[in-house]
Amino acid sequence: MALPKQTFDAVIVGGGGSGLRAALQLSEAGHHVAVFSKVFPTRSHTVAAQGGIGASLGNMQEDHWLWHMYDTIKGSDYLGDQDAIEFMCRKAAEVVYELEHFGMPFDRNADGTIYQRPFGGHSQNFGERPVQRACAAADRTGHAMLHTLYQRNVRARCQFFVEWMALDLIRDHEGAVVGLIALEMETGQVVIFQTKSVILATGGAGRIFQSSTNAFINTGDGLGIAARAGIPLEDMEFWQFHPTGVAGAGVLITEGVRGEGGILLNAQGERFMERYAPTMKDLASRDVVSRAMDQEIKEGRGVGHEKDHVLLKLDHLGAEVIQKRLPGIREIALKFANVDPIREPIPVVPTCHYQMGGIPTNYYGQVVVPRGDNPAEPVPGLYAIGECACVSVHGANRLGTNSLLDLLVFGKSAGDHLSQWLKGNPQQRDLPKDAADRTLARLDRLNQATTGENVAEVGLDMRRAVQQHAGVFRTGQLLSEGIDKIRVIAERARHTAIQDKSQVFNTARIEALELENLVIVAEATLVSAEARTESRGAQARDDFKERDDRNWLKHSLWSMEGSRLHYKPVNLQPLTVESFEPKVRVY
Amino acid sequence: MTGDDRAQERLRWRSRRGLLEMDLILQRFMARHLAALEGDDLIVYDRLLDLPDNDFLDLAMGRSEPEDPAWRPLLQKIRES
Ligand SMILES: Cc1cc2nc3c(=O)[nH]c(=O)nc-3n(C[C@H](O)[C@H](O)[C@H](O)COP(=O)(O)OP(=O)(O)OC[C@H]3O[C@@H](n4cnc5c(N)ncnc54)[C@H](O)[C@@H]3O)c2cc1C
Numbered sequence: 001m002a003l004p005k006q007t008f009d010a011v012i013v014g015g016g017g018s019g020l021r022a023a024l025q026l027s028e029a030g031h032h033v034a035v036f037s038k039v040f041p042t043r044s045h046t047v048a049a050q051g052g053i054g055a056s057l058g059n060m061q062e063d064h065w066l067w068h069m070y071d072t073i074k075g076s077d078y079l080g081d082q083d084a085i086e087f088m089c090r091k092a093a094e095v096v097y098e099l100e101h102f103g104m105p106f107d108r109n110a111d112g113t114i115y116q117r118p119f120g121g122h123s124q125n126f127g128e129r130p131v132q133r134a135c136a137a138a139d140r141t142g143h144a145m146l147h148t149l150y151q152r153n154v155r156a157r158c159q160f161f162v163e164w165m166a167l168d169l170i171r172d173h174e175g176a177v178v179g180l181i182a183l184e185m186e187t188g189q190v191v192i193f194q195t196k197s198v199i200l201a202t203g204g205a206g207r208i209f210q211s212s213t214n215a216f217i218n219t220g221d222g223l224g225i226a227a228r229a230g231i232p233l234e235d236m237e238f239w240q241f242h243p244t245g246v247a248g249a250g251v252l253i254t255e256g257v258r259g260e261g262g263i264l265l266n267a268q269g270e271r272f273m274e275r276y277a278p279t280m281k282d283l284a285s286r287d288v289v290s291r292a293m294d295q296e297i298k299e300g301r302g303v304g305h306e307k308d309h310v311l312l313k314l315d316h317l318g319a320e321v322i323q324k325r326l327p328g329i330r331e332i333a334l335k336f337a338n339v340d341p342i343r344e345p346i347p348v349v350p351t352c353h354y355q356m357g358g359i360p361t362n363y364y365g366q367v368v369v370p371r372g373d374n375p376a377e378p379v380p381g382l383y384a385i386g387e388c389a390c391v392s393v394h395g396a397n398r399l400g401t402n403s404l405l406d407l408l409v410f411g412k413s414a415g416d417h418l419s420q421w422l423k424g425n426p427q428q429r430d431l432p433k434d435a436a437d438r439t440l441a442r443l444d445r446l447n448q449a450t451t452g453e454n455v456a457e458v459g460l461d462m463r464r465a466v467q468q469h470a471g472v473f474r475t476g477q478l479l480s481e482g483i484d485k486i487r488v489i490a491e492r493a494r495h496t497a498i499q500d501k502s503q504v505f506n507t508a509r510i511e512a513l514e515l516e517n518l519v520i521v522a523e524a525t526l527v528s529a530e531a532r533t534e535s536r537g538a539q540a541r542d543d544f545k546e547r548d549d550r551n552w553l554k555h556s557l558w559s560m561e562g563s564r565l566h567y568k569p570v571n572l573q574p575l576t577v578e579s580f581e582p583k584v585r586v587y
Numbered sequence: 588m589t590g591d592d593r594a595q596e597r598l599r600w601r602s603r604r605g606l607l608e609m610d611l612i613l614q615r616f617m618a619r620h621l622a623a624l625e626g627d628d629l630i631v632y633d634r635l636l637d638l639p640d641n642d643f644l645d646l647a648m649g650r651s652e653p654e655d656p657a658w659r660p661l662l663q664k665i666r667e668s
Contacts (some may be wrong), residue, residue, distance in 0.1 A: 039603055047605035047640050143641050163600070184599060216610045217603050244621060250607055336611060505596040 003181075003436055005192045008034045008159075009422055009545035011180050013166040013222060014201030015041030017142065017407035018386025020149035022199050022365070026414025027156035031422060034193065035153070035175040036182055037218060038162045038510075042146045044409070045203050045215050049142030052117055052134030053099075053408070055092035057112045060123060060132035065089040068133065070580060076395025077537035077547065078582040079235070079555070081571040084363040084391045088239045088402075088409045093534040095408040096135055104148045105137050121399045134401045145404065165510055166221065168439045169198060169229040169382070170431060177229075177381035178429045179441045187508065188503025190443065192436060197381040197418055200226060200359060200367075201411070202385035205521040206239075209468035210354035210460075212250045214241060222388040224517025225523070226359045228438075229371060231379065232557040232566070235357035236392040236521065237529035240398055241472050243289040245351025247309035253348060257312065257329055258282045260321065264293065265311045266301040272310075281352065287472075290350040294473035303347065311345035329572060349449050351473045354398050356538065357528075358390035360557065360568075364416025365389070370557065375568035381429075383418060385410045392555065395570075396537020404527055446512055452497030455512045457477045462489045462515075466522050470529050475543045479530035486526050524558040531565050532556065549582050595621055598632055606640040612647050616668035631661045 010026050015037035026033045043542040056063040073080055082148035100106055101113065107115040117134040124131040140162025153160075163185045169181035170192070180193045205214040205220025223233055244253040258264075263282050268270045271423065276292040277284035284292075293310050302308050305431045314322055315327075319342045322330055326341075333341045360376070362368050368376035386407050393406055416505040493515050498508040534548035535541050554567040572579045591654060599621065602613040635643060635658065645651040647665050 039601075043605040043640055045605050048607065140641055143639065146641075170651075186597075213607060215603075215605055215607045217605070249611055251611070323615070335648065336608070500596075502593065502596070504593045504598050507596060507600050510600070 003192045005188055007428060008193060008195045009095065010034075010199065010418060011193050012036065012199045013180065013197040013225070014044070014203060014204050014386065014388070015150075015160065016201060016386060017145055017149065017404060018043035018411040019152055019199070019201030020026050020146065021408050021586055022383075022385055022415040022418075023158045024047070024153050024156060025045065025412050025494050026419055027153060027158040029415075029419040031419060034159045034161055036164045036166050038163065038165055040162055041160065042143075044146060044555050045218055046142040046146050046404075049145075049404055050136070050139045051119060052136035052141050052401045053096060053145075054122065054399065055096040055135055055405065056089065056133060057093055057096065057114060057116060057135070059109060060116045063124065063131050063133060065132070066577065067124055067271060068122075069094065069120055069574070069577075071123055072393065072394075072399050072585060073580045074127070074562075074585060075121050075399035076393070077585055078396055078549070078553065078580075079238075079392065079536060079570055081392050082579060085570050086392050086404060086577065087363040087413070088393050091409045091413075092284025092502065094429055095405070095412060099145065099148060099154055099408065099581045102148050102152050105144055105155065107136055107138060114480070117141060119400045122356040143406065146244040155309050155503060162440070162470060165513065166202075166225060167513065168260065169225055170435045172429055172432055175379060176429060178434060181436050185505055191299060192198070196422060196425060196428060197383065198420070199365070199383040199414055200387045200388055201384070202388045203410055204355040205350045205518065206355060208309030208466045208522045208525065209239070209465065209519050210243050210463040211250050211351040212245065213245055213347045213351055214250075219514035219518050220388070220521040221514065221517045222384065223359065223524075224520045226367070226384070227520050227560040230558045230559075230561065231359060231367060231382075233357060233521075233524045234360040234557055235392060235396070235528070235554050236524040236558055237532050238356035238396050239352050240354040240356065240538050241286070241290045241350045242353045242441055243286055243293060243350050244312060244338045244348040246332065247304070247347035248581055250351050251336045252351070253312065253329055253332065253346060256315065257326060260325055261317050262314045264289070264348075265313055266296045267303045267307065268301060270301075272301070273469060274295050285496070287538070287540065290472040293348075294350050294471050297349070298473055301431045309347045309349040312348045313345040314341040315343055323331065343365040349518055354403065354562065356390070356394040356396065356398055357387050358391075359384035360555075361385070361389045361391050361410075363391060363410065363413060364417035365410050366417065370566065370568060374465055383414045385414050392579040395485065396539060440560055442516070446496070446498060446509060447501060449495075449497035452495045453492045455498065455508065455515055456494050458489060458492045458496060459511075459515050459518070462486070462493070462519055462522055467524065470526050472540060474529060474541050476530060476533070476541070479526055482526045483523070483530060486523050490523055493519045523563060527563055527565065528556040528558050534536045553582065592599075593622065594629055598624075598629065598636065601633070601636045604640050604643075606644055608644055609640055609647065612665060612668055616665045619668060620664055628661050631658050634658070634664070635665075
């Protein structure tokens with residue numbers, strides 16, 4: 001089978017914040033780099049980020065990277081690797097100033113320094129009092145970051161392959177990554193890219209949940225690509241939820257609404273938060289509210305035909321307050337829930353927001369896998385960065401604004417490390433003869449199949465199953481039932497058929513291929529969550545309510561082959577400072 | 588498949604956005620109108636899809652108006668979706 005072939009030093013899959021940051025480092029060092037993206041790079045999901053980038057610049061009050069490090073470790077519920085966290089927090093100021101230098105339009109103080117916003121979980125002096133640490137560009141931080149980095153890459157003559165879908169890695173007999181197989185959407189052409197290295201930067205997989213704040217493009221392709229190539233996925237049980245996404249849409253309603261007096265009601269019209277949090281009620285912390293909402297739904301007190309959401313009531317605040325103080329919320333409710341909150345409550349549901357787990361890496365971005373006695377041996381030629389990677393700096397729960405920081409720090413770090421590595425490894429390795437066979441077989445099947453499962457239906461069943469069985473409120477029984485369901489769904493996903501057989505912009509085919517990746521992520525999530533018999537960070541098990549450091553202070557590693565789990569220790573040893581010992585997490 | 592079909596399919600893919608809000612709005616718009624789009628409307632839609640997501644969202648939510656009045660009729664359909 002003679003597929004066309006092209007050759008590069010480095011191939012980066014993903015043109016979001018992390019991929020662009022790594023590409024810049026490599027292009028400016030003179031390497032021959034290709035960046036692949038399913039969509040135009042500046043329309044990557046990073047564009048959605050508004051809140052800001054965390055860095056202890058100390059422009060507002062005194063701040064220190066060590067305090068940021070403490071907040072991150074505590075936020076992670078002690079599952080974060082402390083070497084990587086120290087690395088990230090120490091580099092934060094540097095990467096923010098670099099971005100400023102590249103032309104990022106940060107908000108400013110009167111004295112010209114970067115203005116920093118307050119954000120939950122950021123503290124001074126190890127939890128003593130809040131500190132302003134988030135650097136933002138109005139409410140378009142992600143947008144500004146993408147545009148700044150994209151322009152800079154164009155200047156550095158980085159080569160972009162836009163509207164291409166990466167399908168699979170090519171590894172040689174020693175396990176080294178030597179190539180990538182990708183599909184050009186405009187022509188349907190499949191091309192082999194022979195390369196000395198691949199960086200996966202494909203973003204999160206939040207679309208495994210029925211209710212998700214993620215754009216449709218977040219289908220976890222990088223995770224599917226890695227898993228099919230024999231790479232395990234780390235800590236996939238940990239997903240961050242936001243309590244109030246619009247039911248059926250996912251669009252976020254900010255916490256501010258409950259701050260203004262909005263209250264949550266179940267099907268009986270009961271203000272149920274009074275039972276779960278008698279003092280704070282509707283203003284309890286995100287995880288408490290999310291869990292209560294999910295429990296109400298699970299126990300049959302949900303609202304609607306499917307009893308699958310609760311209501312956020314605002315009308316008692318009066319039209320004037322709503323119009324004056326919450327205009328954006330009214331706009332969202334009208335557009336995406338088809339209700340006017342001045343008269344009717346908004347249907348809301350806990351909504352998946354961020355993926356903490358991913359492809360296991362060290363803080364150079366190298367993908368690491370267990371081998372013999374070594375729990376973390378680098379895979380030659382393979383890197384992963386951004387939301388698809390698990391370094392792990394977020395552990396069991398991400399601190400707000402640390403994700404954009406993660407993109408910059410580890411994008412740059414991976415670029416630097418790879419640049420060095422390329423100097424010592426100047427040769428292309430040979431491609432195995434059967435390099436593309438398995439990928440072509442997958443595509444052939446889809447081309448040939450005349451009858452089979454409907455992609456949209458299987459996708460919907462998958463998202464429902466994950467929402468229902470691996471949502472905020474988890475029990476062993478729910479999770480093991482979910483595993484059975486997802487296995488049936490995964491089998492169906494292998495037997496899809498599409499009507500459109502065209503080679504040109506065949507969206508149906510792309511969606512069938514994305515679904516194959518999504519079901520891998522869904523299975524990894526359910527299996528990892530079922531096995532972890534404790535509550536930690538974003539994983540809340542109703543049958544194991546406490547954190548269990550004696551048995552579970554370790555990272556899960558899920559392998560696709562046989563759907564097996566193994567574990568590796570958390571790195572509690574920072575680079576230069578003393579270890580932060582696990583403590584009970586109270587805010 | 589005809590050429591117009593493929594032009595529509597190209598637009599269908601390019602309606603995948605970075606912002607969930609835009610995905611939802613355009614999904615509804617396409618379900619109602621994509622099959623019937625032709626001629627200039629195809630070109631205008633393509634132009635709108637070239638906009639940065641945030642600018643497109645502002646237009647779609649009616650927070651801003653297009654510079655080119657020729658965009659109005661199609662934009663109106665998007666706003667009503
Ligand atoms: C609504 C919202 C608000 C947020 N706000 C903040 C915030 O204020 N601060 C913060 O720190 N974090 C925030 N986050 C999280 C943060 O935005 C994301 O974690 C981060 O942007 C992910 O960046 P990335 O580079 O990993 O991937 P993305 O930006 O998602 O980019 C992924 C790239 O991979 C490409 N790709 C994927 N699959 C393939 C394939 N098969 N072939 C080719 N290309 C592919 C895509 O085209 C895209 O270019 C927010 C998230 C959401 C949803």
